[in-house]
Amino acid sequence: MIAMNDFKREPESLIQAQMSAVERVMRSGWWILGQEVKSFEEEWSGFSGISHTVGVGNGMDALEIGLRALGIGAGDEVITTSMTAFATVLSILRAGALPVLADIDPDTAILSLESAARCISAKTRAVMVVHLYGQSAHLEKFNFFCQEHGIYLIEDCAQAHGAYSKGCPVGTAGVFSGWSFYPTKNLGAIGDAGALSTMNPEIALKARQLRNYGQSVRYHHPSQGLNSRLDELQAAILRERLKLLGQWNLRRREIAHALAAGIKSSYVYILPFPKEANSHVHHLFVVTTPHREALATHLKEKGIETLIHYPVPVHHQEPSKALRLDPKGLPRTEKHAQECLSLPCNPFLTDEEIEIVIDAVNGFNG
Numbered sequence: 001m002i003a004m005n006d007f008k009r010e011p012e013s014l015i016q017a018q019m020s021a022v023e024r025v026m027r028s029g030w031w032i033l034g035q036e037v038k039s040f041e042e043e044w045s046g047f048s049g050i051s052h053t054v055g056v057g058n059g060m061d062a063l064e065i066g067l068r069a070l071g072i073g074a075g076d077e078v079i080t081t082s083m084t085a086f087a088t089v090l091s092i093l094r095a096g097a098l099p100v101l102a103d104i105d106p107d108t109a110i111l112s113l114e115s116a117a118r119c120i121s122a123k124t125r126a127v128m129v130v131h132l133y134g135q136s137a138h139l140e141k142f143n144f145f146c147q148e149h150g151i152y153l154i155e156d157c158a159q160a161h162g163a164y165s166k167g168c169p170v171g172t173a174g175v176f177s178g179w180s181f182y183p184t185k186n187l188g189a190i191g192d193a194g195a196l197s198t199m200n201p202e203i204a205l206k207a208r209q210l211r212n213y214g215q216s217v218r219y220h221h222p223s224q225g226l227n228s229r230l231d232e233l234q235a236a237i238l239r240e241r242l243k244l245l246g247q248w249n250l251r252r253r254e255i256a257h258a259l260a261a262g263i264k265s266s267y268v269y270i271l272p273f274p275k276e277a278n279s280h281v282h283h284l285f286v287v288t289t290p291h292r293e294a295l296a297t298h299l300k301e302k303g304i305e306t307l308i309h310y311p312v313p314v315h316h317q318e319p320s321k322a323l324r325l326d327p328k329g330l331p332r333t334e335k336h337a338q339e340c341l342s343l344p345c346n347p348f349l350t351d352e353e354i355e356i357v358i359d360a361v362n363g364f365n366g
Contacts, residue, residue, distance in 0.1 A: 009348035021236035052204035055230030060179025063091035069206035126152035131160035134283030139173040251347035255306035285345035
């Protein structure tokens with residue numbers, strides 16, 4: 001089976017480096033908020049070009065903590081997309097604010113600025129843009145839009161580790177960015193892990209308090225926080241995996257371009273690539289087709305795994321059905337959710353397997 005993700009293919013050298021990192025933690029005698037977390041925070045800041053990184057338990061917590069640090073909560077609205085993992089919207093709900101769901105751009109499936117503009121109200125405090133599938137949103141335009149309306153720009157970078165927008169790393173344009181290091185991400189831990197990054201030292205300080213029960217110094221809690229601490233083991237493992245992220249992203253890009261060049265099926269539409277190659281790190285390779293179920297079955301029979309990201313948009317989830325939407329509705333989101341299909345694009349695919357995927361897609365007859 002050609003898998004979407006195949007962790008067993010990771011190089012032996014990485015496995016041994018991670019085992020050494022685990023032993024380093026075990027022998028240190030310090031397992032929560034120690035040197036490994038501090039070092040990873042510094043190394044991630046260096047890699048992503050952001051001044052401050054705060055390691056937390058997962059990507060959703062990173063977004064919630066950032067919202068709380070900004071004082072966004074009850075009565076406030078945050079505009080975002082319905083074509084995303086539910087964690088994006090759940091972070092807003094958990095902070096006590098109200099998500100407002102806008103439509104997507106059909107070529108990228110990323111939040112549409114035009115649709116977001118229709119969602120603005122007197123209660124709007126922020127726009128949370130998701131760099132979906134590994135492609136950067138047009139941050140220059142979103143930043144200008146938010147400045148024009150006097151609201152915050154927040155970046156959900158859970159799928160875009162190492163992507164750029166007009167030469168600037170994702171995560172550097174918004175007031176803060178949330179990162180997920182879930183195992184399947186371009187940079188993944190071996191369990192749950194996340195981080196908040198920001199250029200603002202006050203937000204970073206507040207986030208450090210909020211991740212640790214709202215504690216400023218030991219036993220002093222000036223605010224109601226969470227228990228959301230990146231642990232030493234995951235931090236140590238992420239430090240080793242970060243050394244390979246650039247190499248993995250390059251391989252993902254090679255695979256994505258090979259798939260796009262090779263797939264000629266008239267039944268399949270490939271989302272266009274950005275002009276700047278480094279604007280996309282190809283966390284996922286997504287096609288659309290009105291024959292999705294038949295194509296997925298065909299590929300499974302050929303030994304190729306596929307997944308759907310995401311078959312049920314957020315506004316169709318039970319906790320979200322009362323949320324405010326773009327007054328013109330979300331027709332592009334609806335269509336994309338019905339037709340999108342993710343093909344394997346993990347960095348451990350061989351050239352032979354890439355050709356097998358291409359031939360299988362091209363051999364589909366609808």
